[in-house]
Amino acid sequence: MRYIYPFDFHHERAPMEMKDLLGGKGANLAEMTSVLKLPVPHGFTISTDACREYLKTGWPVGLDDELEKALSELELKMGRRLGDPNDPLLVSVRSGAKFSMPGMMDTVLNLGLNDESVEGLAEATNDQRFAYDSYRRFIQMYSRIVLGLDPSEMDLLFEETKEKVGAETDADVPVDALKSLIVSFKEIVERETSKEFPSDPTAQLKGAISAVFGSWNGERAKAYRRREGISDDLGTAVNVQAMVFGNRDNNSGTGVGFTRDPATGEKGIYGDFLVNAQGEDVVAGVRNTEHLVALKDRFPEVFDQLVDIFHRLESHYRDMCDTEFTIEQGKLWMLQTRVGKRTGVAALKMAVEMTQDEWIKLNKTEAVLRITGDHLDQVLHPQFADDNYKVLTKGLGASPGAAVGKVCFSSYDAVLRVQHGEKVILVRKETSPDDVQGMLAAQGVLTTRGGLVSHAAVVARGWGKPAVVGAEAIKVAERFFQVGETTVHDGDIISIDGTSGEVVLGAVRLSAAEPTSEFNTILSWADEIRRSKLAVRANADNGEDATVAAFFGAEGIGLCRTEHMFLREDRLPIVRRMILADTEDEEAAALEELRVAQRDDFLEILRAMSGLPVTVRLLDPPLHEFLPDVEHLMVKQAVEGLSEEEERLLGAARSWHEVNPMLGTRGVRLGVIKPGLYAMQVRALVQAAQTLRAEGGDPKVEIMVPLVVGSEELKLARSWAQDVIDELGAKDLDITIGTMIETPRAAIRAQEIATFAEFFSFGTNDLTQMTFGFSRDDVEGRLMSSYLEKGLLHNNPFKVVDPDGVGELVRMGIERGRSAKSDLKVGVCGEHGGDPASIETFYEAGVSYVSCSPYRVPIARLSAAHAVLRSKR
Amino acid sequence: MRYIYPFDFHHERAPMEMKDLLGGKGANLAEMTSVLKLPVPHGFTISTDACREYLKTGWPVGLDDELEKALSELELKMGRRLGDPNDPLLVSVRSGAKFSMPGMMDTVLNLGLNDESVEGLAEATNDQRFAYDSYRRFIQMYSRIVLGLDPSEMDLLFEETKEKVGAETDADVPVDALKSLIVSFKEIVERETSKEFPSDPTAQLKGAISAVFGSWNGERAKAYRRREGISDDLGTAVNVQAMVFGNRDNNSGTGVGFTRDPATGEKGIYGDFLVNAQGEDVVAGVRNTEHLVALKDRFPEVFDQLVDIFHRLESHYRDMCDTEFTIEQGKLWMLQTRVGKRTGVAALKMAVEMTQDEWIKLNKTEAVLRITGDHLDQVLHPQFADDNYKVLTKGLGASPGAAVGKVCFSSYDAVLRVQHGEKVILVRKETSPDDVQGMLAAQGVLTTRGGLVSHAAVVARGWGKPAVVGAEAIKVAERFFQVGETTVHDGDIISIDGTSGEVVLGAVRLSAAEPTSEFNTILSWADEIRRSKLAVRANADNGEDATVAAFFGAEGIGLCRTEHMFLREDRLPIVRRMILADTEDEEAAALEELRVAQRDDFLEILRAMSGLPVTVRLLDPPLHEFLPDVEHLMVKQAVEGLSEEEERLLGAARSWHEVNPMLGTRGVRLGVIKPGLYAMQVRALVQAAQTLRAEGGDPKVEIMVPLVVGSEELKLARSWAQDVIDELGAKDLDITIGTMIETPRAAIRAQEIATFAEFFSFGTNDLTQMTFGFSRDDVEGRLMSSYLEKGLLHNNPFKVVDPDGVGELVRMGIERGRSAKSDLKVGVCGEHGGDPASIETFYEAGVSYVSCSPYRVPIARLSAAHAVLRSKR
Numbered sequence A, B: 001m002r003y004i005y006p007f008d009f010h011h012e013r014a015p016m017e018m019k020d021l022l023g024g025k026g027a028n029l030a031e032m033t034s035v036l037k038l039p040v041p042h043g044f045t046i047s048t049d050a051c052r053e054y055l056k057t058g059w060p061v062g063l064d065d066e067l068e069k070a071l072s073e074l075e076l077k078m079g080r081r082l083g084d085p086n087d088p089l090l091v092s093v094r095s096g097a098k099f100s101m102p103g104m105m106d107t108v109l110n111l112g113l114n115d116e117s118v119e120g121l122a123e124a125t126n127d128q129r130f131a132y133d134s135y136r137r138f139i140q141m142y143s144r145i146v147l148g149l150d151p152s153e154m155d156l157l158f159e160e161t162k163e164k165v166g167a168e169t170d171a172d173v174p175v176d177a178l179k180s181l182i183v184s185f186k187e188i189v190e191r192e193t194s195k196e197f198p199s200d201p202t203a204q205l206k207g208a209i210s211a212v213f214g215s216w217n218g219e220r221a222k223a224y225r226r227r228e229g230i231s232d233d234l235g236t237a238v239n240v241q242a243m244v245f246g247n248r249d250n251n252s253g254t255g256v257g258f259t260r261d262p263a264t265g266e267k268g269i270y271g272d273f274l275v276n277a278q279g280e281d282v283v284a285g286v287r288n289t290e291h292l293v294a295l296k297d298r299f300p301e302v303f304d305q306l307v308d309i310f311h312r313l314e315s316h317y318r319d320m321c322d323t324e325f326t327i328e329q330g331k332l333w334m335l336q337t338r339v340g341k342r343t344g345v346a347a348l349k350m351a352v353e354m355t356q357d358e359w360i361k362l363n364k365t366e367a368v369l370r371i372t373g374d375h376l377d378q379v380l381h382p383q384f385a386d387d388n389y390k391v392l393t394k395g396l397g398a399s400p401g402a403a404v405g406k407v408c409f410s411s412y413d414a415v416l417r418v419q420h421g422e423k424v425i426l427v428r429k430e431t432s433p434d435d436v437q438g439m440l441a442a443q444g445v446l447t448t449r450g451g452l453v454s455h456a457a458v459v460a461r462g463w464g465k466p467a468v469v470g471a472e473a474i475k476v477a478e479r480f481f482q483v484g485e486t487t488v489h490d491g492d493i494i495s496i497d498g499t500s501g502e503v504v505l506g507a508v509r510l511s512a513a514e515p516t517s518e519f520n521t522i523l524s525w526a527d528e529i530r531r532s533k534l535a536v537r538a539n540a541d542n543g544e545d546a547t548v549a550a551f552f553g554a555e556g557i558g559l560c561r562t563e564h565m566f567l568r569e570d571r572l573p574i575v576r577r578m579i580l581a582d583t584e585d586e587e588a589a590a591l592e593e594l595r596v597a598q599r600d601d602f603l604e605i606l607r608a609m610s611g612l613p614v615t616v617r618l619l620d621p622p623l624h625e626f627l628p629d630v631e632h633l634m635v636k637q638a639v640e641g642l643s644e645e646e647e648r649l650l651g652a653a654r655s656w657h658e659v660n661p662m663l664g665t666r667g668v669r670l671g672v673i674k675p676g677l678y679a680m681q682v683r684a685l686v687q688a689a690q691t692l693r694a695e696g697g698d699p700k701v702e703i704m705v706p707l708v709v710g711s712e713e714l715k716l717a718r719s720w721a722q723d724v725i726d727e728l729g730a731k732d733l734d735i736t737i738g739t740m741i742e743t744p745r746a747a748i749r750a751q752e753i754a755t756f757a758e759f760f761s762f763g764t765n766d767l768t769q770m771t772f773g774f775s776r777d778d779v780e781g782r783l784m785s786s787y788l789e790k791g792l793l794h795n796n797p798f799k800v801v802d803p804d805g806v807g808e809l810v811r812m813g814i815e816r817g818r819s820a821k822s823d824l825k826v827g828v829c830g831e832h833g834g835d836p837a838s839i840e841t842f843y844e845a846g847v848s849y850v851s852c853s854p855y856r857v858p859i860a861r862l863s864a865a866h867a868v869l870r871s872k873r
Helices: A019-035 A048-057 A063-078 A117-125 A128-145 A152-165 A175-193 A201-215 A219-228 A279-284 A292-298 A300-317 A344-354 A364-370 A373-379 A411-419 A433-441 A455-463 A517-530 A543-551 A572-580 A584-608 A630-639 A644-656 A668-673 A675-694 A711-727 A744-748 A750-754 A764-772 A782-789 A806-820 A836-845 A854-870 B019-035 B048-057 B063-078 B117-125 B128-145 B152-165 B175-193 B201-215 B219-228 B279-284 B292-298 B300-317 B344-354 B364-370 B373-379 B411-419 B433-441 B455-463 B517-530 B543-551 B572-580 B584-608 B630-639 B644-656 B668-673 B675-694 B711-727 B744-748 B750-754 B764-772 B782-789 B806-820 B836-845 B854-870
Strands: A004-006 A043-046 A091-097 A107-111 A236-242 A253-260 A267-275 A321-328 A331-339 A382-384 A391-394 A396-399 A402-408 A424-428 A444-447 A467-469 A480-483 A486-489 A493-497 A502-505 A510-512 A535-539 A557-561 A613-617 A700-705 A734-741 A759-762 A825-828 A849-852 B004-006 B043-046 B091-097 B107-111 B236-242 B253-260 B267-275 B321-328 B331-339 B382-384 B391-394 B396-399 B402-408 B424-428 B444-447 B467-469 B480-483 B486-489 B493-497 B502-505 B510-512 B535-539 B557-561 B613-617 B700-705 B734-741 B759-762 B825-828 B849-852
Touching: A004 A019, A004 A063, A019 A043, A019 A048, A019 A091, A019 A236, A019 A331, A043 A063, A048 A201, A048 A236, A063 A201, A063 A236, A091 A201, A107 A128, A107 A201, A117 A128, A128 A152, A128 A175, A128 A201, A152 A175, A201 A236, A219 A433, A219 A782, A253 A279, A253 A292, A253 A300, A267 A292, A267 A300, A292 A300, A300 A321, A300 A331, A344 A364, A344 A373, A344 A517, A364 A517, A364 A854, A373 A854, A382 A402, A382 A493, A396 A455, A402 A411, A402 A444, A402 A510, A411 A424, A411 A433, A424 A433, A433 A455, A444 A455, A444 A493, A455 A467, A467 A493, A517 A854, A535 A543, A535 A854, A543 A584, A543 A854, A557 A849, A572 A584, A572 A644, A584 A613, A584 A675, A630 A644, A630 B630, A668 A675, A668 A711, A668 B782, A675 A700, A675 A711, A700 A711, A700 A759, A711 A734, A711 A750, A734 A744, A734 A750, A734 A806, A744 A750, A744 A764, A744 A806, A744 B764, A744 B806, A750 A759, A750 A806, A759 A806, A764 A806, A764 B744, A764 B764, A782 B668, A806 A825, A806 A836, A806 B744, A836 A854, A849 A854, B004 B019, B004 B063, B019 B043, B019 B048, B019 B091, B019 B236, B019 B331, B043 B063, B048 B201, B048 B236, B063 B201, B063 B236, B091 B201, B107 B128, B107 B201, B107 B279, B117 B128, B128 B152, B128 B175, B128 B201, B152 B175, B201 B236, B219 B433, B219 B782, B253 B279, B253 B292, B253 B300, B267 B292, B267 B300, B292 B300, B300 B321, B300 B331, B344 B364, B344 B373, B344 B517, B364 B517, B364 B854, B373 B854, B382 B402, B382 B493, B396 B455, B402 B411, B402 B444, B402 B510, B411 B424, B411 B433, B424 B433, B424 B493, B433 B455, B444 B455, B444 B493, B455 B467, B467 B493, B517 B854, B535 B543, B535 B854, B543 B584, B543 B854, B557 B849, B572 B584, B572 B644, B584 B613, B584 B675, B630 B644, B668 B675, B668 B711, B675 B700, B675 B711, B700 B711, B700 B759, B711 B734, B711 B750, B734 B744, B734 B750, B734 B806, B744 B750, B744 B764, B744 B806, B750 B759, B750 B806, B759 B806, B764 B806, B806 B825, B806 B836, B836 B854, B849 B854
Parallel strands: A402 A424, A424 A444, A444 A467, A535 A557, A535 A849, A557 A613, A613 A700, A700 A734, A734 A759, A759 A825, A825 A849, B402 B424, B424 B444, B444 B467, B535 B557, B535 B849, B557 B613, B613 B700, B700 B734, B734 B759, B759 B825, B825 B849
Antiparallel strands: A004 A043, A043 A236, A091 A107, A091 A236, A253 A267, A253 A321, A321 A331, A382 A510, A391 A502, A396 A467, A402 A493, A480 A486, A493 A502, B004 B043, B043 B236, B091 B107, B091 B236, B253 B267, B253 B321, B321 B331, B382 B510, B391 B502, B396 B467, B402 B493, B480 B486, B493 B502
């Protein structure tokens, strides 16, 4: 098996189709070198095969020989040798997995330097300061990444030195100071590792390659893969590339460039640039950068060349590209490229505009497939809802959307506090891959340094998480930060706006964003693709939500939960009267009051959805949810005694208390025990429909019976409903009766159940709970993270429907149901109804519609189109 | 459709095979009349078709015509006419369903009497007293059964009359008193029903027929059918038969006879007899009866005739028969016969002996099929365990087994108190069908009147429920009873022995019965049938239970629950130390203590089962089960404060508290969170096996991982176990590793799971909970009874495994598991493993063994044989 491929290797297929083998970065380097013939420093890619082998059995047999050969070839091409005391070759070592994982995998630059070769570099470049600065950087980076040392001691030493010598920038530190730093750094390494810093360049290289391979299984890489659904089996490639030096002199520099603005999608080059610096300086946000257009003045020829390359890249990749480049003494080198990540707004704008750009010419289907649910999510992210706030300070709006939370200064704290139900904003000077978990947990991220391509910005954008970066006015201390005279403590609430960059002390009211016109264009294209195949409805429990749902394009209500109406403050006392009723008359009186209230609720919803189907689920939750907490009352009873009313409530709460309420007296079981309840609800609903009809509206009512385990319950509940419909003379109304399929048994017995149902709606939340035996309330924290971490589950089954277990029951339920009634309408109303991967599973199973929260409707419409396009049906 | 068949109708098939149509009683009457040619009063059967039609649409069209015709024929055969003012024909009207339902359906005697025909009867028989006594009985019975009046007012009037005229027996009441009673009874009817008592005999007959049909859907009939698993759709037939009069004079009488003793199984005729009485008097136990052998002196010819008939019946039915007969003025009439109910001891004795009886010649298979699980259950019923008690009084031992409980005087109370967790003995003067629910709820039944064929005795025997009847020394008042000087109050504890008839004040220690030799014979025959096809194991958690299990013939342990060892008083503090451990060292130390304790537990069990497989389930329940009650601690905290230890326990209890513990952190999930726990248990188990091996024993260990949802968990848990086995050098031991299948997902994913399992064991309790979404703790009371009552479920799925839902998952799990591993061993270890109907479902699904509680093992062995014999496999 061949492990190593030079960038100019003649592959049988286009390198960009070989990301499995070469990784994304390696494939793109080969594409740029061998296909596009761009100025790329020579190098080679060690394949993912090597990584997989390494992770299985250690350093692969035969890799040494190949490495020696590849290195010789590289040395030949460059006319320099690694470790040469005269004019040595230096290389960078970078990871490159199939899928871009920003900041997750590690990079080592300037590899090949030691006490001898540094002198050769100095001589060859006639620049001592440059050579020793490169050496200093190399030791720092290698110590951190390959040797795993805590970087803070070296960082501190360097900062102290800068202060001592009065250096404003890194470039101002004189040679002697650098030399003495190098000595100190090496002492630190020897003290911490009990070994000398490696001086043999081949040993350095093998160490760096091993470190890249090993970092594939680092906790933060695994966490990222889990979130992104990337398989653990892929492994990463390693790219070894001859160094060019952006930190050579002031005629050098390094930058990150996008062919369009990744934040807004506007056409025109975009990016950051630093004179006399290496790439890491830009990405890490250590120094504040200049905008790419500044190149035009400083390096006009390079600028023109870059603009031309950007155009060629877009034409070639048919998409916006993200590049890294370096200028070494006036010459441009392309270090890498990839199809760039973008915000939701940008993705939408680009996808629509690229259908018109002559050099790209997307078709509508391609455009729809370019947009992900996360993109839409970002567009739909909350924004500040009013202007009535005072801006504390402003940074760069790095990832759109606004967020409110308690200030939290460490990633670890953030994770803990979120587990305890708090919402936090993670505040850091700058973020590193160590902060990934905390960023994931936080509502939003605020950093005081770095630019729009800093780690914090890139990661947050990828997740659609609001972020403000480079808010330089903020001085962070350990448990507080200061902005001028204002001190903000750990735990204080702040608000951030990731679009404007505003930071506000206190909570600002949030509202959903206004979607852009491209948002509507893409969704209309998506609708063309999916409308006749998979409908999208919303879950809404009141007129207001139903109106929002209609606004977002819902084609009906898939789930109206009537219990939310019961929990309203003015209804709860009536519900309790019903539960506490001693006589049938008392119960009937309470039910009558509820009927009047529910009729009005239903009318509002039916009005908002006139002409569209509205599925109303009859009361589902256990009755004790409407009663006060037993523990609380017992303590009060013991300490101060209870009122007569409280005593009755305690009695009722005790009598309705259940050991496992999830599996207790709820759903249709309530109906069986209190038959008047369901009849009342149906009466309220039918009367609301009659009122709407009288108003000239067009009510389409679907009455849904929850939690059946077989056909008998549905038959009984159906008879109650039918009696009311007959009694109210409502036969002419469009009313159908169906059931939720949410117990495994209901899926198994779907054939009989279907004979009493006009429709099924899969309640995949409960179905997941019962199929796995996972109580969502209990397993989602500690247990679920253990399961995901240990690979016992590939996804949280409450987020992405389990295709193998729950999915099989859905398939079985549909098949058996339709075998009895071929025109059975089948929907999904669990939260999975808004999840893209789940929508694919449901569509493949034969579902007719999905239903989700109103704000997820656009994502569901898009995902439905994706499901249709990708379907094997 | 023909609705009515005379007893002598020439059917195409043997009438006894037509019980579907004729009901049991009608089929047997036809068999006796037309096949055996026994002296049976003429009559006809109205078929179950008529009943079903009646229940659906009311009185069937065409039935009137058929009835008129059948009646004319009967009148012709008997030479008398119904309602004839001279020598009238009287008839009895009896229900007769396919399956005998003692006391559940109602009977009307002497039908056809009115103010005119009673005079004709008096004239024809020349016996005024007899005629008016019959009339009095008829009005009483008709009022109660057909008109639905409360009988107590008429009963009281009759008792008062008897007292007033100084009558010792019913036969002593003079004609005038009877006439005046009749007038009073009719007044009561008119007052209560606002209608005159019906005098037209045809109206009387149609009323009685309707009442019988209607009683099919009476609450008590439905309750009985639910318990016995009889379909509600069968309906009952009605038998109309010419009356003969056991109450004609002292040369008349009536009796109930068995061809062998139904209590012991001893050969020889057995039964009760009353001179000058009608059948109801015997069954209701209103008067104390004479033993059947007393006939020999009083009616020697009838006695010989009866002995001859009994022998013919046994030869014909090839089983013990239960008969009712009447002697009218010295002539014997057979009123009905059926294969008789019997106690467990009797059933065993008869089945074995009938293989040797020349006139019967059962084969072994037939003998095994004659025995039911209930029969064995009775034999295995608890008995008084020591002699150290004082007998309060003695009645008739009517249904074997001993019971202890609180005295309870009403059926209603009994049901309520049992629902609240109490154990009660129902104490009644005599029982009636109204007491069925209370008898079912009670531990045992004690009556002060009635004989061995009284309602109480028959019903209790059928259910294997201990009963003492006819304890005449007991005087029952409303809330207490007296025996001589002793007063026993409602709620006091008594003990009864249904074999000896002893009644004891206070609780006597109970032990299981010694099985008879026939018990062992039948089981050995059962074993021959099933042994190679379906093994039977026991669930046992300690050496003692394992020893009992071995005694009852268990072929291994199918489920050893290790948590029971953890709950022992001396272990609980160690378990809590493990849970509370702040450091890994503390946790490890606690685990080490537990290991030592568990090793000893395991050794005991393995020793008791040396040479047989022992399946040990690793820890399953949620950890908070080992912690104190949160509510209790919170109240204590509020009122008096907690110790430091208690505060820690409260903290732990809160942190491990779960909303739905059934679906929470338990089973293998505990192992994932605390991996040391399972490793410790496996270590203890393997060391115990090594010790036993060193002692010369033969341990066969099966390590069982609970609650998996997929193959990944099992793979992980398997690796922990395998590591310990390797480390302890135990590869030469017979140790296999398998898993429970108790989540629906595990059944669905059985194919992958099987690749990591040597065996599956279906945990059908949990599988039922999750498949239905039924928390056993929450739904088994109120909800389950509603569901059974309303026909939403046909059985409690925790008693009889649901063949359609859970059964389908079992079948799916086995099929998929074996598709990956054809020699996969598959067992069942839920409580269903001891239920006969469930065992059939499991055997059909392909299960290799069932496991149940030690005392159920004999029943499981028998049921396994039945399953094999009835199987379509």
